[in-house]
Amino acid sequence: MKRRLSFLILCLLAVLSVARPAQARRDPLTDPEIDQLRDTAQDADLRLKLYVDFARARLAKLEQARSDPKVTDKTQATRDALQDFVDVYDELDDNVDTFADRKADLRKVLKIVIEADTEFQAKLRALKSSADASKAESQRYEFVLTDALDAVDRGVEGHRQLQEEQAEYWKHHKAVKSNEPRRTD
Numbered sequence: 001m002k003r004r005l006s007f008l009i010l011c012l013l014a015v016l017s018v019a020r021p022a023q024a025r026r027d028p029l030t031d032p033e034i035d036q037l038r039d040t041a042q043d044a045d046l047r048l049k050l051y052v053d054f055a056r057a058r059l060a061k062l063e064q065a066r067s068d069p070k071v072t073d074k075t076q077a078t079r080d081a082l083q084d085f086v087d088v089y090d091e092l093d094d095n096v097d098t099f100a101d102r103k104a105d106l107r108k109v110l111k112i113v114i115e116a117d118t119e120f121q122a123k124l125r126a127l128k129s130s131a132d133a134s135k136a137e138s139q140r141y142e143f144v145l146t147d148a149l150d151a152v153d154r155g156v157e158g159h160r161q162l163q164e165e166q167a168e169y170w171k172h173h174k175a176v177k178s179n180e181p182r183r184t185d
């Protein structure tokens with residue numbers, strides 16, 4: 001009985017050790033990027049511009065991987081780059097929401113974000129309609145590509161709506177610079 005229990009425990013540990021690496025997710029941001037974000041934690045304009053730059057860099061990495069003859073598994077590289085883009089874009093969107101909830105003045109930076117949204121949509125749609133990938137290859141990253149397009153489409157809609165809300169809000173409220181203390185008269 002003890003041998004049987006020991007064997008079952010050993011099998012369970014073996015299964016868990018094999019399954020563990022498959023569940024591990026890597027951070028799409030590099031250490032220097034994380035440091036840059038940490039330095040801009042309170043500055044909405046700088047932080048959101050960084051996220052736009054990081055998302056743009058992920059799409060550039062995607063385009064490079066697809067055109068680089070040295071890349072052996074283009075579909076996996078495409079899938080990984082798309083997932084990194086989605087992760088960074090989701091963080092961008094979360095940060096927009098966080099700063100909007102804090103009533104930060106996002107009017108200037110939202111213009112940059114919306115322009116980037118349009119750029120991202122165009123690049124992702126071009127990838128979806130590209131004929132240079134075979135149907136079998138594109139099926140390996142189709143889900144992540146659809147997820148990326150959905151995220152950007154939702155982002156465009158949300159960012160434009162927020163831009164209108166911000167314009168209306170700041171018509172009636174005086175903007176306070178982030179480095180000035182708020183007066184409590």
